Amino acid sequence: MASDQPQKIAILSVYDKTGLLDLAKGLVKQNIRLLASGGTSKLIREAGFPVEDVSAITKAPEMLAGRVKTLHPAVHAGILARDLASDEKDLAEQNIDKVDYVICNLYPFKDTVAKINVTIPEAVEEIDIGGVTLIRAAAKNHSRVTILSDPNDYHDFLQELEKGEVPEKSKQLYALKAFTHTADYDSAISDFFRKKYAGDGLQQLALRYGTNPHQKPASAYMTDRLLPFKALNGSPGYVNLLDALNAWNLVKELSEALDFPAAASFKHVSPAGAAIGVPLSDVEKKVYMVEDIEGLESSGLAQAYARARGADRMSSFGDVIALSHEVDVPTAKIIGKE
Numbered sequence: 354m355a356s357d358q359p360q361k362i363a364i365l366s367v368y369d370k371t372g373l374l375d376l377a378k379g380l381v382k383q384n385i386r387l388l389a390s391g392g393t394s395k396l397i398r399e400a401g402f403p404v405e406d407v408s409a410i411t412k413a414p415e416m417l418a419g420r421v422k423t424l425h426p427a428v429h430a431g432i433l434a435r436d437l438a439s440d441e442k443d444l445a446e447q448n449i450d451k452v453d454y455v456i457c458n459l460y461p462f463k464d465t466v467a468k469i470n471v472t473i474p475e476a477v478e479e480i481d482i483g484g485v486t487l488i489r490a491a492a493k494n495h496s497r498v499t500i501l502s503d504p505n506d507y508h509d510f511l512q513e514l515e516k517g518e519v520p521e522k523s524k525q526l527y528a529l530k531a532f533t534h535t536a537d538y539d540s541a542i543s544d545f546f547r548k549k550y551a552g553d554g555l556q557q558l559a560l561r562y563g564t565n566p567h568q569k570p571a572s573a574y575m576t577d578r579l580l581p582f583k584a585l586n587g588s589p590g591y592v593n594l595l596d597a598l599n600a601w602n603l604v605k606e607l608s609e610a611l612d613f614p615a616a617a618s619f620k621h622v623s624p625a626g627a628a629i630g631v632p633l634s635d636v637e638k639k640v641y642m643v644e645d646i647e648g649l650e651s652s653g654l655a656q657a658y659a660r661a662r663g664a665d666r667m668s669s670f671g672d673v674i675a676l677s678h679e680v681d682v683p684t685a686k687i688i689g690k691e
Contacts, residue, residue, distance in 0.1 A: 361453040362450055363452070363453065364390075368459060368461060369461075376504075377397045377402045379514065381403060387404040388405050394406050394407075407428065424482070431444070431450055432455060433494050435494065453498060454498065454501070455499070458503070465479040466479075485539075488534065492531040499524055500527050547574055557572050558594075559572050560590055561589060561590045562590050593673055596619035614653040616630075617675045619675065620669060625664065626664030641663035652684060654683075
């Protein structure tokens, strides 16, 4: 007996064609109508499986050298439609069929920008528009539509189809993977352009390495504003940067709270010494090795730095220093001795 249910529809648009033909075979076995774009459609057709171009429902050819393939209401209304009477009415008025399965993965943006001397135009050509839109639309409507963005899921998906409907839990996990896929993709794109357009220290700062020397390349960046600091010379490591930020907050708060100049010596995100600029006794000058610094008595900042740096010289070796005020001559002379 023929089923009264309309034939289910799958849209396929993949760059990574791993497992595609096995998937197409399984979908055809389940009497699912296949719609595919560009090279995806060509490969399936050449393998002998029945497939239609997406233009069969859009009534529009691919445009702009393939830049516009699936961006069409006939595609996305079919994906986004819910099982609501109002949605069914809208689809019927426009003669649009529901889409039940979306199989899509994206242009290899990460692989492209990882190449040496890649140009911006080359990177731009690998920014997927239609694919991301397909994935997000299907993932948004995952209560009805199954989205597959990872070829590793094809086998389990086909097994689920053979048993009947795709379980709700599987749809949820496929959708989660899809959202993660597009989020990672967008992050790679923004990271590339941040390096190109704001990588001169405005929004991104190249670091010597991450937490450890083998962690290269590394960078610190802001996603929505300019960096709150500027490296005037050299490239700090990640821990150096943490030292600087923590040390600055410490001396800033010390100075504001006690109304004295303040200084700190930081190593491995911990203070080796911190002090405020109270006068040094003759004994302290000798202990801190600053008795020969001219103008020391008149510089609270120099006295604060002498105390902070001299608190534990062994721990302070190779440290990051922070000062609450602009460096004056006596302070510079002490720093120069270290």
